[in-house]
Each structure stands twice: as structure tokens, then as C-alpha cells.
Amino acid sequence: MTFRYPFAPYMMFGNPSLQAVYRARYAKVRDVRQDFLRINQIHRWMEEFSAVPRCLELLEDLLQQLCLCIFRKDVFTHVQHLLRPEHAARSLAGEVPLCWSSVEPIDTLYAWL
Numbered sequence: 001m002t003f004r005y006p007f008a009p010y011m012m013f014g015n016p017s018l019q020a021v022y023r024a025r026y027a028k029v030r031d032v033r034q035d036f037l038r039i040n041q042i043h044r045w046m047e048e049f050s051a052v053p054r055c056l057e058l059l060e061d062l063l064q065q066l067c068l069c070i071f072r073k074d075v076f077t078h079v080q081h082l083l084r085p086e087h088a089a090r091s092l093a094g095e096v097p098l099c100w101s102s103v104e105p106i107d108t109l110y111a112w113l
Helices: 016-024 026-048 053-082 085-092 106-111
Strands: none
16 A cells, blocks of 8 residues: 655554454454455446336345444443343343333333443
């Protein structure tokens, strides 16, 4: 990878400390990259099958489900430290939907604390 002038001298690409930070967070970087690749693939399929309405409907549903999965991952990543260990597995497995009826009961709210 190369960087253009005038930015090249200021880029710290490939130094040991940057590589160590990247390796420590590789799993998260890989997951985000996979999400973008999936979205890109769906976009290509939507272009390829643009003349087939039923295919477009299915691809739209797939895209919506993928966006919901990514949203859930993002939300639970940021609130994971608030969850009690006994409730974290259920929540991260997607058994507790992110809607008002699921978090309205007081015991569910306390489970997050």
C-alpha cells in the first residue's frame, strides 16, 4: 500500500506498534470487513437481477436482516459490560429482542445493570 504526497511522510503504516494494535483487534476488523463484503455482494446481485422483481424482494429482505444483525452486534458490543453474566448469553444469542416489550419489565431492565 502506498500513500501520495504530501501525506506519505506522515503516515505510520506498517510500524510495529500499529501492527500490534491491528493484530489485537483483528477479529473485530475481520467481522466488520465481512459485513461490508456481504452488503457489497447483495448490491451486485440487486444490479444483476434488477429485472426480476421477486429476486429484488428477496434481496431486500436479506439486506434488511443483515442490517438488523449488524445493528444488534453494534448495540450489544457497547452494552455488553452492563449485562449481568447470567443474562449476557441469552441477549447475545438474540433471544432478547431490542424492543420496548422486551425491556419494559423491571427485572429485564435490572438484568442490563
